[in-house]
Amino acid sequence: MNKLELNIKPRTVSLLDKYFTGESIDYKKIFAIILPIFVDQAFLVLMSLLNTAMISSAGIAAVSAVSMVDSLNIFLVNVFIAIATGGTVIVAQYKGSGNAAMVSKTATQAITAVTVFSVLISALVIIFHTTTLNLLFGKAEADVFQNARIYLIGSCLSYPFIAIFQAVTGALRGVGETKPCLHLSLLMNLSNTILNVLLITIFKMGVDGLVISTILARILGMAAALVYVIKYNETVRFKIKNALRIDLSILKKVMFIGLPFAAEQIFFNGGKLLTQTFIVQLGTLSLTVYAIGNAIAMLFQIGPNSISIAIVTIVGQCMGRRNITDARKFIYSLIGLSSLVFVVAALILVPLFPVLIQLFHPPEEIIPTIFTLILIAAIAQPLLWSPSFIMPSALRAAGDSNFTSIASLLSMWLLRVILGYILGITLGYGIIGVWVAMIVEWGMRGLIFGWRFKGKKWYAHKLV
Template identity: 55%
Template sequence: MQVSERGKSFLTRHLSGKSMDYRQIIALFLPILIDQAFIVGLNLVNTAMISSSGMAAVSAVNMVDSLNIFLINVFVAVATGGTVVVAQYKGSGNQEMVAKAAASSVTSVTLLSLVIGLLFVAFHNPVLNVLFGSAEPDVLNSARTYLIGSCISYAGIGVVQAVCGALRGIGKTRASLMLSLIMNLTYVLLNIVFITWLNMGVYGMTLAVNIARYAGAACALFYLFKIDVSLRIKVWNLFHFPISMLRKILFIGLPFAAEQMFFNGGKLLTQTFIVSLGTNAIATNAISSSLAGFFQVPAAALSLTVVTVVGQCIGSGDIPDARKFIRSFLWFGSGLLFITGLVLMPFFHPLVNLFSPPAEIVGDIFLIVLICTIVSVLLWPVSFITPSALRAAGDSKFTSITSMLTMWLFRVILGYLLGIVFGFGILGVWVAMMAEWGVRGAIFLWRYRGTKWYEHKLI
């Protein structure tokens, strides 16, 4: 990538330090950006494909995906703990401990994902009845099929997330990208076959997700054992790992997992009162979420990149660099969100037409996406990039408690008041969510300006 002298000067001033320079950061960021763009873009395509089976199918997939996000993020949180520990050991130059941390992360995440999947397969009926019992019968039947299929696939995605997290920790984001692309492209191609060609609907989607995730897991393990030359992990390393290493991973992972459970539990509760607003409201929320996620891809890539960058800075003991990079990432995050919104909003109608929505909900979707795009520029980076950076420094308890409290006090309670009690419907739910971004972002900025966030001794 060619950069002008003025561009080099700008990047050196904002994205270079003693720990790493802008070339290394860009090399970390670009594969993660491509990965996130593919994941969100392919999810967009998947939602559009399932919409051909009707709004009931879209609603069922969206309802269960809110539960999937809740469950998957529990073991992804533990994988993030592995990423932080691996990154800090990488920064300290201790290669032997890097390998041990990576092996421990893969084992713990795989076991956790397997247990969660089996548990929810066993209790899928009471879970669906409690959360979505008020949904229409055809929506609930499709949701049951999709939930069982999704839970069976958890061990597969757990392996992929753990391996990719370890690779990001040592800065090998290209390998992480390739593994993620294999899994997600397989998923989309199979969806084309099962949904578009064979008209298998939700059942086809569940079949596709299982084949794709276990194929991805097989590729991830093959890469780890046969191709990778940095970590040097052998099969038997996964069956023997020190308890002290597991404690380090869980020190970051467990508070984050608890945060994800409460945070996504709140989103799940929000989903339950969206269900009470009817199938059109569920579809509006699903399509708006897909589009908003697509607009936030570059900033989301920064929030993943900052974990490796700050983790390695803290591992090498360079606090000034960590502070500088966090500040730069926040500004770049806002800039990227502004540019993305400016480029994509004019294409709103072609994008929304991918979902074939009823004409009466298109106006609501446009209003939600427009407001969200404007607010994201100001509030998304401080609300999501900052806690990722603090967590990379070992400040996991504070970030988790803050996220849990603001989620329940603002997104859930305020969302219920605005959406249901005061009758603003789905727009009220989204306004409450954006208010929560602002509150927790302000708290995280206050924490960043202090010193406690980098005083934890993780390694």
């Protein structure tokens, strides 16, 4: 037994060295970056799953309303995350080049930019919330629409808090400090879930309870994140007085990455939002199928999503050193690791479907359709998801933001939106047709980004 263990260990280390060690960074540092993000993503998805399950106790109108508004929330919150990602990329490259002063300045300016964006967007959506809901979901049933109105206003009030939280954790990820991000995320998400249990399950407050718990948890998360970078962190060294001074030269670099990504997120998630309007036409039961299907499918993506986030730091630091060989090697290796994780997740989660579905208390007649969606995703994800989502994160970390954004937009609108409408509505395949269009779009994205990666233009940008 001991001899076997001794034989396995060197082989494992040898494999890790072969695929995950280079001149810029070794496998220990790579997995030290990935693992806290993985735990963070696992908690985020599990909390989301539990929250969806808890709100399902308030009825399918509440589930449908939350699913509708969450599509809009993802659309808007991803704009803040996009700007924060601009900060992450530039921070990572300065970290790789060894410029500690610029690491601090860039992180501070990114937090300022994200705060301003979030306050403006929050105010605009609150002012025009009725118009927005009518435009997107005017055909929804009356009780679904009213729940959606309450949830949207409450979500908007929390935007600045989650935006600042994302900006701080983005800066920390840029310097490779993912453990504090994990602790902060756990604090925010666990408090959110505890409040949901209290307000939704015990006090039966439904959507009102969900809104209150979201706002309170995000305020706590923001406060904890700011206290950490002001008082306890030596790398980012955030100071409020420095955040109040705008440095245009730094902001220009952050926005070079952040703005194309923000535009991509607006149009990409806008396409997903438009797809949701197709599903509204199919009725409340179809909305519920889509909401539950997405919630379960996210479980499969915990590991690959973690790799997609971590690769920004890893490739960013390689590019800060101008080590293209390492960047290429790690991109190939991490895409392969992501596909392997998908296979493992499918082998574990597909047999557990009967247990998972019971969390949501769905009507019996929609369970077979939900299982079909999950089965399609389980087969397609190992082959198609990783190149289509991890590759653009890597290219963006190298500064190739314009190409990745344009390619993502074209594939989204030409395939997921138009093909989704043709399959789901025109040809009458319903929610299955919309889901298949999404899978086809993954495949096309992967081909486009793979072609770009084979050339030299993706690493020709010099940001720092």
